[in-house]
Amino acid sequence: DIKHKGGNQYRLCVRDSALEDGEPLFLKERLIREALTRGWLCLYLQPIFQAQSPDLDAPSLLGAEALVRIHHPDLGLIAPNEFIAAAEKTGQIIDIGNWVLEEAAVILSEWQKQGIETRYLSVNASVMQFRDQGLLHKLESLIERHPIRPRQLIIEVTENLMLDNEDSLRFQLEAIRKLGVNLSLDDFGTGFSCLSYLHNLPFGTLKIDRSFVMNVQTSRRDRELARIIVDMGHSLGMQVVVEGIEARGQAEIFRAMGVRAFQGYHFARPMPLQAFNARYSSSSETRMCLLRAATPDD
Numbered sequence: 001d002i003k004h005k006g007g008n009q010y011r012l013c014v015r016d017s018a019l020e021d022g023e024p025l026f027l028k029e030r031l032i033r034e035a036l037t038r039g040w041l042c043l044y045l046q047p048i049f050q051a052q053s054p055d056l057d058a059p060s061l062l063g064a065e066a067l068v069r070i071h072h073p074d075l076g077l078i079a080p081n082e083f084i085a086a087a088e089k090t091g092q093i094i095d096i097g098n099w100v101l102e103e104a105a106v107i108l109s110e111w112q113k114q115g116i117e118t119r120y121l122s123v124n125a126s127v128m129q130f131r132d133q134g135l136l137h138k139l140e141s142l143i144e145r146h147p148i149r150p151r152q153l154i155i156e157v158t159e160n161l162m163l164d165n166e167d168s169l170r171f172q173l174e175a176i177r178k179l180g181v182n183l184s185l186d187d188f189g190t191g192f193s194c195l196s197y198l199h200n201l202p203f204g205t206l207k208i209d210r211s212f213v214m215n216v217q218t219s220r221r222d223r224e225l226a227r228i229i230v231d232m233g234h235s236l237g238m239q240v241v242v243e244g245i246e247a248r249g250q251a252e253i254f255r256a257m258g259v260r261a262f263q264g265y266h267f268a269r270p271m272p273l274q275a276f277n278a279r280y281s282s283s284s285e286t287r288m289c290l291l292r293a294a295t296p297d298d
């Protein structure tokens with residue numbers, strides 16, 4: 001299959017999924033194995049802000065999304081787009097996913113210790129983690145072993161997940177909700193957006209994909225589409241989060257639509273945990289808690 005790349009450039013597209021990123025799967029398998037055994041995985045946190053803050057230049061922090069990277073000693077930082085798909089093919093996503101959840105529990109426990117009671121941490125999960133109820137058991141064990149409030153943990157799943165066995169999935173999602181853990185439907189609008197799933201599965205949050213945000217200022221059609229999704233989420237009682245906000249104008253449009261939260265480069269990029277903790281220290285939140293505790297009729 002030969003594709004035209006513009007000018008007189010042509011690119012040969014090999015229709016073998018293992019080669020689709022230009023690198024054989026076994027190389028990625030080895031990279032991931034090394035990352036897992038040598039401790040090269042790391043989490044970056046991207047802040048998520050209150051969208052209805054009166055001052056969009058200083059919105060208040062609601063929480064963060066945990067985003068995994070490989071910190072390679074020679075190659076530097078490797079983004080998830082380079083290895084998550086491969087990890088799903090090899091099954092290594094189970095080990096990566098478990099590592100991410102353990103790290104998330106440590107982060108939440110630390111926040112808990114600092115008196116941060118409301119900030120949430122959102123973690124991505126892949127379809128494979130739902131096999132044999134693995135994710136459910138993992139979450140049960142996390143809650144048992146760590147002093148975390150389940151409410152502060154959110155599991156993000158992409159809507160493509162919904163193509164899997166629906167009954168088994170529904171059972172697990174409901175069991176996870178019963179643990180108190182929240183569920184968020186990620187990348188909404190990019191896959192097979194099946195309305196009955198939205199209606200029937202216990203998602204509290206809907207995350208609108210970046211592709212609906214990019215042209216929201218210039219394209220009336222995109223703006224109307226975005227509005228329909230936001231309204232639909234709200235009428236189903238969900239909180240709507242918009243990701244990929246890169247400009248203030250985009251934030252203003254979505255704020256007017258009444259969305260709950262913003263995430264995007266315009267506000268903050270994903271950053272290492274230390275940087276996140278330094279920038280969003282607990283002091284301001286602790287003060288708020290003390291004030292609240294001092295108000296008897298609250």
Ligand code: C2E
Binds near residue numbers: 100124245
């Ligand atoms: P996602 O879950 O939709 O995460 C949001 C992605 O959008 C992140 O990319 C984030 O850095 C990026 N992003 C946020 N704001 C902006 C913006 O304003 N502009 C642009 N251009 N991008 C923005 P990242 O960290 O490269 O992650 C990519 C994807 O990899 C994630 O998409 C998620 O699907 C997957 N992923 C990341 N961490 C994990 C993980 O621990 N487990 C699993 N299964 N998947 C993960």
Ligand code: MG
Binds near residue numbers: 065124156186
């Ligand atoms: Mg996500």
Ligand code: MG
Binds near residue numbers: 186187207209
């Ligand atoms: Mg997303």
Ligand code: MG
Binds near residue numbers: 187209210
């Ligand atoms: Mg995305």
